[in-house]
Amino acid sequence: xxxxxxxxxxxxxxxxxxALSMRRLGRELGAGAMSLYHYVANKDELxxxxxxxxxxxxxxxxxxxxxxxxxxxxxxxxxxxxxxxxWAVSLMESRSHPGPANLRHRxxxxxxxxxxxxxxxxxxxxxxxxxxxxxGFVLQLATLPFDTADELAVMAEEVFLPQLPPAEYPYLNExxxxxxxxxxxxxxxxxxxxxxxxxxxxxxxxxxxxxxINEAG
Numbered sequence: 574x575x576x577x578x579x580x581x582x583x584x585x586x587x588x589x590x591x592a593l594s595m596r597r598l599g600r601e602l603g604a605g606a607m608s609l610y611h612y613v614a615n616k617d618e619l620x621x622x623x624x625x626x627x628x629x630x631x632x633x634x635x636x637x638x639x640x641x642x643x644x645x646x647x648x649x650x651x652x653x654x655x656x657x658x659x660w661a662v663s664l665m666e667s668r669s670h671p672g673p674a675n676l677r678h679r680x681x682x683x684x685x686x687x688x689x690x691x692x693x694x695x696x697x698x699x700x701x702x703x704x705x706x707x708x709g710f711v712l713q714l715a716t717l718p719f720d721t722a723d724e725l726a727v728m729a730e731e732v733f734l735p736q737l738p739p740a741e742y743p744y745l746n747e748x749x750x751x752x753x754x755x756x757x758x759x760x761x762x763x764x765x766x767x768x769x770x771x772x773x774x775x776x777x778x779x780x781x782x783x784x785x786i787n788e789a790g
Contacts, residue, residue: 576614577602578622582658585623590660595619609659620664624644625672627661630654635683640689640778641771644699648707648767653709662708663717699774710763722758729753 580602585593600607613619631652634643653699668675686696716788719725729749737746 576627577612581619581623582626585660586658619672621668621672624661624664624668625674627658627680631678636684636686636688640685643685645767645771648703651707652711652763659715662711690780692779702770722756726753728739767769
């Protein structure tokens with residue numbers, strides 16, 4: 574089973590989830606498509622297992638210590654993992670039969686937030702907000718027409734700036750020129766946005782609820 578899932582993961586990483594079929598996977602494994610059904614009942618079960626492998630790569634947040642550091646590390650880890658497996662973004666929340674790594678991850682996130690003093694409602698809000706930010710950032714990063722800051726600098730000089738005459742687009746021209754000169758890398762925006770979200774969530778935490786939640790755990 575592990576070999577089947579790992580090969581499916583490799584194929585999706587290399588060619589996208591659209592390239593994955595039972596027939597193609599069987600061919601890559603040197604077996605017929607029908608033989609795969611000894612390991613998985615159908616493609617949905619295969620996807621469940623693949624998503625579980627992705628969740629297993631994400632660092633679990635600790636429920637001890639500073640929740641902000643724990644969730645920052647977890648969110649950054651999730652971003653890094655999903656950049657490696659961009660096909661998984663659209664599947665992370667879609668599984669009706671989540672695997673053990675998926676459930677362990679979700680339990681750890683809720684435990685971290687609840688033990689930090691967030692109410693059930695606020696912990697749910699925080700969870701949704703952080704996940705939405707991670708997923709959205711990965712999707713946006715994947716659609717950019719360049720991969721590195723150096724490629725962006727070249728595109729800005731050769732493609733973007735010529736389309737932004739200063740007389741017509743003074744602020745866009747000014748921003749583009751300044752960012753290129755500074756070696757701007759959009760990937761660095763993640764930390765800024767994450768810190769803004771975590772700082773805002775901190776104000777919604779209920780310190781008075783901390784002791785009773787910890788005692789209940």
